[in-house]
Amino acid sequence: MAAxxxxxxxxxxxxxxxxxxxxxxxxxxxxxxxxxxxxGHYDQYRADDGPHLTKVDDYVLIxxxxxxxxxxxxxEVTEVVIRDGVLRDPLTGKRVVGDKNRIDFLExxxxxxxxxxxxxxxxxxxxxxxxxxxxxxxxxVRDKS
Amino acid sequence: MPRxxxxxxxTPIRRTLQYLESGxxxxxxxxxxxxxxxRNRDLAHKGAREFVxxxxxxxxxxxxxxxxxxxxxxxxxxxxxxxxxSGKKVVIDVFDHSRQQVSDRVKGTLGKTEQIxxxxxxxxxxxxxPANFGKGFPRHCICEIPGQIxxxxxxxxxxxxKRKHYEDPFSPDSPMKAKEE
Numbered sequence: 001m002a003a004x005x006x007x008x009x010x011x012x013x014x015x016x017x018x019x020x021x022x023x024x025x026x027x028x029x030x031x032x033x034x035x036x037x038x039x040g041h042y043d044q045y046r047a048d049d050g051p052h053l054t055k056v057d058d059y060v061l062i063x064x065x066x067x068x069x070x071x072x073x074x075x076e077v078t079e080v081v082i083r084d085g086v087l088r089d090p091l092t093g094k095r096v097v098g099d100k101n102r103i104d105f106l107e108x109x110x111x112x113x114x115x116x117x118x119x120x121x122x123x124x125x126x127x128x129x130x131x132x133x134x135x136x137x138x139x140x141v142r143d144k145s
Numbered sequence: 146m147p148r149x150x151x152x153x154x155x156t157p158i159r160r161t162l163q164y165l166e167s168g169x170x171x172x173x174x175x176x177x178x179x180x181x182x183x184r185n186r187d188l189a190h191k192g193a194r195e196f197v198x199x200x201x202x203x204x205x206x207x208x209x210x211x212x213x214x215x216x217x218x219x220x221x222x223x224x225x226x227x228x229x230x231s232g233k234k235v236v237i238d239v240f241d242h243s244r245q246q247v248s249d250r251v252k253g254t255l256g257k258t259e260q261i262x263x264x265x266x267x268x269x270x271x272x273x274x275p276a277n278f279g280k281g282f283p284r285h286c287i288c289e290i291p292g293q294i295x296x297x298x299x300x301x302x303x304x305x306x307k308r309k310h311y312e313d314p315f316s317p318d319s320p321m322k323a324k325e326e
Contacts, residue, residue, distance in 0.1 A: 089220060
């Protein structure tokens with residue numbers, strides 16, 4: 001018979017209960033037996049930060065302690081996987097910035113800003129008014145009605 | 146139930162038991178967490194996107210004890226990160242890979258080999274004695290086997306085979322007296 005494994009999961013820090021105690025929300029996938037579909041299930045764990053200075057919205061790796069000293073602190077944060085706002089590419093170690101529209105290395109973004117200082121102003125030229133839409137398109141009818 | 150009740154969402158074939166059971170990747174016991182980082186739009190992330198769309202339900206079904214997570218639109222390049230029991234990390238770069246390439250790399254790096262799977266199957270066969278019956282075995286009770294005593298739910302046992310029956314050696318119908326004679 002296989003031994004029961006101790007808890008080892010990645011979760012997101014939702015709240016700070018104390019300067020060194022964080023509430024971690026962990027997502028696991030559970031199968032709905034009727035739809036045969038996986039849905040996210042969320043559990044919350046109280047974890048001892050230890051030497052890590054975690055903040056809200058950090059992704060942390062928590063494990064159960066070998067010898068818990070307190071009854072209410074059974075889990076501990078062993079590693080901060082992703083710090084909020086400080087994303088790093090694991091292969092190169094460079095910082096990454098961006099969102100769903102554009103994401104790139106911080107050095108490259110700073111280089112573009114330095115070489116093309118008017119890049120932000122050019123975005124205005126992409127906007128159009130209702131006069132620019134040619135006739136016949138449904139959008140033209142909608143805008144002019 | 147109308148068909149529309151179950152045929153929901155894109156490619157509902159992914160939500161059939163046959164599809165879930167046909168997964169080929171059995172992760173090693175050391176692997177506890179698998180993260181996939183990809184973006185929704187880039188062509189180079191297409192393989193990772195399709196791997197999550199088609200193979201994640203199968204992977205979770207075959208490995209219920211592993212936590213599978215996806216991080217969308219967080220990193221510029223697609224990669225898969227696995228956390229092992231020992232604390233080590235495995236990072237697999239899947240930039241510009243097809244879905245099949247991603248699946249093969251995950252199976253080759255984190256999955257159990259054919260030798261391990263066959264050894265585990267052999268171990269399961271030796272532990273499971275086909276002669277056993279009871280809870281969790283193919284046959285629930287010995288009354289199902291032809292030639293054995295029938296089920297007392299169907300056939301009423303005679304008095305001397307019931308639990309709280311006490312033999313009265315002085316009764317004329319006692320089988321004990323019949324044996325002596």
